[in-house]
Amino acid sequence: SAVWSRLVALAGGTGSRFVVFATAAEDPARSAARASSALEAHGARVEHIPAAPRLPGVDVAQAVRDPALLARVGAARGVFFTGGAQERIVDTLQPGGHPTPMLEAIREVLARGGVVAGTSAGAAVLSGIMFRDATDVVAVMRGVLRDGEEIDRGLGVVAPGLFVDQHFLARGRLGRMLPLMQSRGMQLGIGVEENSAAILRGRELEVVGEGGALIVDLADATTDAGQGAFNIAGVRLTYLGDGDRFDLRTRAL
Secondary structure (H helix, E strand, O other), rough: HHHHHHHHHHHOOOOOOOEOOOOOOOHHHHHHHHHHHHHHOOOOOOOOOOOOOOOOOOOOHHHHHOOHHHHHHHHHOOEEEEHHHHHHHHHHHHHHHHOOOHHHHHHHHHHHHEEEEEEOHHOOOOOOEEOOOOOOHHHHHOOOOEEEOOOOOOOOOOOOOOEEEOOOOOOOOOOHHHHHHHHHHEEEEEEEOOOOOEEEEEEEEEEOOOOOOEEOOOOOOOOOOOOOOOOOOOOHHHHEEOEEEEEEEOOOO
């Protein structure tokens, strides 16, 4: 409730218009209905944008260019991505790494001061680099990080250079975040726990909800290439609970 109510408040409060993308879902109609119900219960007006590969009778290549659907997104103050398989989102909105008109419309919502948010897969796609399909944490630690397989381009909605992962503590995902960040030269990561949100506005990050989030900072991290296997030292971990704020530039809590 704390997360949903905050999303609606950030989009303008009661009556604010949201569009829901269930693009990642196996059952888009069901997934969109659940997210819409939660947003509506906290005062939003919600429309489902039918741009999902698992939605019967929908041509996603046409949907992401449909003027009527683009107008609906353009009129919204909030965009919400449901969970599922994040590769479906990037393959639909950014096929081959090329932004579609729909992705540009979503970015414009954010540029106008609106909200772009997501849960699970819908959160994973928000950074510039994402895990596409990397369920085996040990394999990632052993160096299995292939473009288009385990990792892929995300939508690049959050601050440049910030990596996002989710279900972070419940699924023990620190072990897969560190090798990816190290290999891509990324210094900051945010691992969001379940029933929580990490709200990014400019350089400030605020955590809302009961699970919290973990900041992973590699600014002073070192590695010993002579060991011949993944290793890292000097990583700084900062746990943020409900209401905690973190400055991404100064690293001040």
